Amino acid sequence: MVGCLITGITQKAMIQWTIKGSGYFDVFFVNTLGLPFFSGFAFFFLLIAALIYVGLKFAEKNNHNFLKLGLWSFAFIMFGTFSSYFTTLARSNANPALDMSNVDNPINLVSYLAREQYGDWPILYGQDFTAEVADVKTEETYVKSNGKYEKNGRKSSYVYAAEDKHLFPRMWDASNDQGHADYYAGWAGIGKDKDGSWERKPTVGENIAFAFSYQMTWMYWRYFMWNFAGKQNDVQGIHMSNVRDGNWKTGIGFWDTARLGNQDTMPDSVKYNKANNKLFALPLILGLLGLFYQFKKDRNDVVAVGLLFFFTGLAIVFYLNQAGNQPRERDYAFVGSFYAFAIWIGLGVLYVKELLQKLIKSDSGANIAAAILCTLAVPVIMATQEWDDHDRSKKTLARDLATDYLESCAPNAIVISYGDNDTYPLWYAQEVEGIRKDIRVINSSLLGTDWYINQLRYKVNQSDPIDPIWTPEQIEGATRDILYNAPKPGVDPNQYMDLYTMMKDWAGSDDPNKMEQGRDGSMLNIFPSKKVSIPVDMNVVRQNGTVNANDSVLSSIQFELSKNYIYKNDAAVLNIIAANKWKRPIYFTSPDGSGLGLQPYIRQDGLTYRLVPVKNADVNRDWVVDKMMNKFVFGSADKKGVYYDEENRRHLNSIRYAYAQAAGNLADNGRKEDARKLLAKCDKSMLEENFPYGMVSRNQLHNQFSLQMAIAAYKAEDTVLAAKIVKSVKKDLEQQMAYYSSLSDSKQEAMQNEAADAERMLKGLQQLVTQFSTPQQPAPNAEAPGQIKNPPVVKKAADTPKH
Incomplete structure (x- = not known):
């Protein structure tokens, strides 16, 4: 309990409150005394050092050993730990190309250490x-x-x-x-x-039950069993009743069948998934033997290791208070407890040796026998089962996907991406690999912060500055965090308003006549019209290649904002577009164009989607043929034996879907030879053994993407490829149906949605084959079976703080 109290004090008081105190000292020294930034910060820590020195002298003089130890420990944490953050402050003040959180002053350091960007949540x-x-x-x-x-x-x-x-x-x-x-x-x-x-x-009872069934059992013990009993596959487990995805399993037939149904009837794509790891619970058994052995030998040591196990596992579960429907598996958060359990596995070897010694009657013989038996039972079987899904030696997908995004763009482009997972690979490719440093990559999730918008004003690498319209003072702190739609005299809501004028002269104005008064009396920034337009300079867009020679270019693009409010990050995107005036190419990594109503003016240029003054432009055909034939790379998917987990497959599906879209559009426009070349390039670059067309996935998305590829192949008259895809998808769907039918009634009920999707897709697949087997049949419409209504790369909400 004392250790828990000390840990709590350290986490809250020493790490957060001391930094907050140093920040307030700096505010006083700068604002009141007129001294430079960091003067109060430096004085605060010098004062702490002086107090520690005086305290140590007092403890030494009066022989207070516990006080002396406590003060030295405090000094180590304060100066040993915090000294590492001085590099963060120094780096941020140097204004590097990537400067997350802009920690260039003590006040920002307080927010940075408190992880305020992830919000707060109740615990007790x-x-x-x-x-x-x-x-x-x-x-x-x-x-x-x-x-x-x-x-x-x-x-x-x-x-x-x-x-x-x-x-x-x-x-x-x-x-x-x-x-x-x-x-x-x-x-x-x-x-x-x-x-x-x-x-x-x-009810309170339901809260407690949720804690035990979801947070502890599903979001911790399931991960624990993955490591020490075995793992079913790499498909994320969302619902606890789903017996197909992401469960723990042992490889012991009767045990797994009782829990999950007959695993032998599983579809091949998950039955032979490289993350299907059968450990037969041997590491778990050896660890439990080690726990029992330590309990017999020294109960104090059991308490020590047990506390380590608890505080790096279940205590974290309690602290994180994870919400349901997590965006990804969170096993990495609890790895400390798995290390702790590994201590007991090691002690289990000693217990096995002790047991064998009673049979063999020889110390050396028992030592050798225990070493061989335990090595074969745990490390060897873990290596044989888990090496293939942990081997990343050949995989280059993160870098190659970033390359494909960047190479899809015209020179000096602006790329607006969504979320960390889609942005960091692009930054890595630029900063480390030196790929396309002329492009400015913007993470839209960060545009809700003043420091990130201000970074747009500077040249980064070979990318010119960007005008965000508003001054630094106009976006400081929470200023303009949200804009509200409010009609104003003289502004016709049925007429389209110039976007630049609206964002600069209305949303950017502090004139009370162009603002609205809130309930608390504060003045709110507004935008007076939801209908906006962006004028088009014909000479600019034709000279810089924004449009093609035969495009029907609009004199302005008109769209309507769907909501009655705009958050700062979306307002920043609108500002970038308005101020750009078509001078630089603007791309999105999602086809919805940031969800601001720009979809009719979004054109596919490979993996990215460019804003163009052409309505329903669909695909930039010459551009995509060149880029996708000559520039795209596939993360070693063309090499044998490379494993791609579910997240990797999601990104590979993004590439496959982009090829299907482009090829289908080419075929629709009479360029079937180019379409076949694109499809052949994609097919040969992704070996089926690495990335099969038919595969189990959540909501059948993988098979839907594959069917888009099949439709494109049919349109391009590549019947061999189409038949190959259809055969693979059909096999997987039929195996899925057989698996669902083999389950007990209660398990079938839990999988009824997946079964219904599989059955519907099978019927649609047959209709597709029939349709393209009959001459002069129209291509599938938007509601055809297998049509993707939600493209693979979509705008995602910011991640939750459960890291």
Whole structure:
């Protein structure tokens, strides 16, 4: 308990409060005393050092050994640990190309260490996801501006009524951008009334049950068993009742069958998945033997290792309070507890040796026998089962995918991407590999922060500065975090307003006549029209290659904003587009064009989608043929024996889908030879043994992407490739149906949606074959079987803080 208390004090008081104190010292020294930045910060730590010195002298003089030890420990944490963050401060002040969080002053360091960008969540006491917000608590924040710290912006947090709060809240997250609230509601059987409100609150008992069944069993013990009992496959397990995806298994037939159904009837794509690891629970058994052996020998040591196991495993589960429907598996968060259990595995060898010694009656013989037996039973079997799905020696997909995105773009382009996973590979390719450093890669998720928008103003590598329209003062802190739509006299909401004028003269104005008063009396920035237009300079777009010679170029593009509000990150995107005035190519990594209503003006240029003043341009045909034939690389998918996990397959499907889109469009426009070349390039660059066309996936997305490839092959009259794809997909779907039929009634019920999807796709597949086997039949329409309604690369919500 004392250790827990010390850990808590260290985490909160020493790491966060001391840095916050140094920040307030710096504010006082800069704003009140007129001294330079970091003067108060330096004085604060010099003062701490002086106090520690005085305390050590006192402890030495009075022989207070515990005080002396405590002060030295405190000094080590303060100066040994925090000294590493001095490099972060120094790096940020140098303004490098990538400067996350802009930690160039003590105030920003406070936010950086507290991980404020990931939000906060209740642990011991708090609200349920059904709770209504009773009030909003605000705290003034400081920003570095004009040689001093200025109050500009408020940090807001929700306040909930006392009756909506209780101990041990495990179903807390009301946000639904990742389906968290819906997951809770589905688990607890809570519906909505006719007004859209939740019918009831989850009970305390349901919160406790959710903690044990989902957070502990599904999101921890399942990962634990992956490592020490065995793993079913690499498909992410979303729902606890799903017996097909991401479960733990042992390879012991009767045990696995009882839990998951007959594993021999599984489709080949998961039965022979390289992440199907049969450990026969031998590491688990040896570890339990080691735990028992240590308990017999020294119970104090068991407590020590047990606490290590607990605090790096279940305690983290308790602290993270993970919401349902996580965007990815979180096994990496608990690796410390797996290391702790490995200690018991090592001790298990000693226990096996002790048991064998009773039979063999020879120390050396028992030592050799135990070493051989335990090595074969644990390390050897783990290597034979798990090496192939952990071997990354040949895989270059992250770099190659980034290369494909960058090479899809014209020179000096601006690329707007979504989320860390889609952005960091592009930054790596530029900063480390030196690929296409003329392109400015912008992470739209970060555009909601002032520091990231301000970084657009500078030249980075070979990429020219970008005009974000608003000045640094206009976006400081929480200023313009959200814009509201509000009609204004003289502005006709039925007429299209120039986007640049709206964002600069209205949304960027501090004139009270161009603002609205909020409920609390504060003035709110607004945009007066949801209908906006961007004028097109014909000479510019034709001279710089934005449009092709035969394109029907519009004099302006007109679109409508769908919401009554705009967050800062979306407003920043609109500003970039408006201020650019078609001078630089603007690309998106998602075909929805940031979800701002720009879809009719988005054209596929490979893996990226370019904003063009042409309506329904679809595909830049000459461009994609050149880039996709000569520039694209495939992450070693053309080499035998390379393993791609589910996330890798998602990105490979992005490439495959891009080829299918381009080839289908070429075929529709009479260029069937070029279409066949593209399809052949894609097919040969992704070996079926590495990346089969027919494969189990969540919501049948993998097979849907493959069917798009088949449709493109049919259109291009490549019947051999089409038949190859259809055969693979059909085999997988039929095997899926056989597997679902073999399950017990309760397990079948849990898989009914997947079974229905498979059955529907099988029928659609047959219709597809029939359609293209009959001469002069029209191509499949938008509702044809296998049509992708949600492209593989979509705008994603920011990740949750459960890291």
